[in-house]
Amino acid sequence: MRNVVAEHRKALEWSQQKLADELGVSRQTVISIERGKFDPSLPLAFGIATVFERPIEELFFPEPPE
Amino acid sequence: MTGDDHRTKWGRSKIGSGRVPAMAIAIPFGVVIGFLLSLVAVWAGIAGPDPIVGAAAFALCLAVPATMSVWVLVLDRSSLEGAAELPEESIESRWYTKAAAGAQTDVILLAGIAALALTLLPGGSGADPRIVLLGVIGASFVSFSIRYQVLRRTA
Numbered sequence: 001m002r003n004v005v006a007e008h009r010k011a012l013e014w015s016q017q018k019l020a021d022e023l024g025v026s027r028q029t030v031i032s033i034e035r036g037k038f039d040p041s042l043p044l045a046f047g048i049a050t051v052f053e054r055p056i057e058e059l060f061f062p063e064p065p066e
Numbered sequence: 067m068t069g070d071d072h073r074t075k076w077g078r079s080k081i082g083s084g085r086v087p088a089m090a091i092a093i094p095f096g097v098v099i100g101f102l103l104s105l106v107a108v109w110a111g112i113a114g115p116d117p118i119v120g121a122a123a124f125a126l127c128l129a130v131p132a133t134m135s136v137w138v139l140v141l142d143r144s145s146l147e148g149a150a151e152l153p154e155e156s157i158e159s160r161w162y163t164k165a166a167a168g169a170q171t172d173v174i175l176l177a178g179i180a181a182l183a184l185t186l187l188p189g190g191s192g193a194d195p196r197i198v199l200l201g202v203i204g205a206s207f208v209s210f211s212i213r214y215q216v217l218r219r220t221a
Contacts, residue, residue, distance in 0.1 A: 024151030032157045032221050044155045 096133025
């Protein structure tokens with residue numbers, strides 16, 4: 001799944017650690033989500049949407065079909 | 067969403083008021099458990115020819131793991147410095163689950179191969195079960211560690 005978490009985080013001038021603290025997860029989790037290596041659970045995805053005050057579909061997108 | 071106030075390296079106990087350092091409970095209990103287990107070792111006759119030296123060695127070796135075990139039981143995770151508030155949502159939890167599942171498969175495979183080898187090899191049926199069980203534990207540790215490190219490094 002693709003996402004624009006990094007773009008929204010940088011727009012707020014937050015560090016990865018700051019976002020991790022806001023979400024209650026490890027910094028490595030944020031790094032992996034931003035790199036697209038880790039698809040967050042639905043509760044965590046909603047947590048991210050809440051933190052950025054954006055609907056979830058503005059942050060996460062399915063991979064385009066090949 | 068996090069409360070970093072008053073977090074400490076070793077955390078506080080979840081028992082009682084929640085203000086007692088976890089190690090203040092874990093260390094005395096760990097030492098007592100280590101001492102009691104050393105008495106069991108002497109009673110079972112596995113402490114060597116000199117019971118005092120044997121008991122001291124057992125007590126020293128068992129006090130640390132006993133202390134850490136008590137610490138894990140009494141620790142309030144939220145009081146631990148650097149601990150994530152939602153560890154189950156973190157990627158480390160995913161790595162742990164995947165590594166544990168893979169290690170279980172490895173151990174089943176290894177146990178099957180070892181059972182076949184012990185059946186076919188002459189004298190294999192007389193294998194010491196303590197050694198076999200230690201081998202199973204060792205294999206599961208090694209498999210889990212390698213799998214976890216691979217997942218961590220490729221993330």
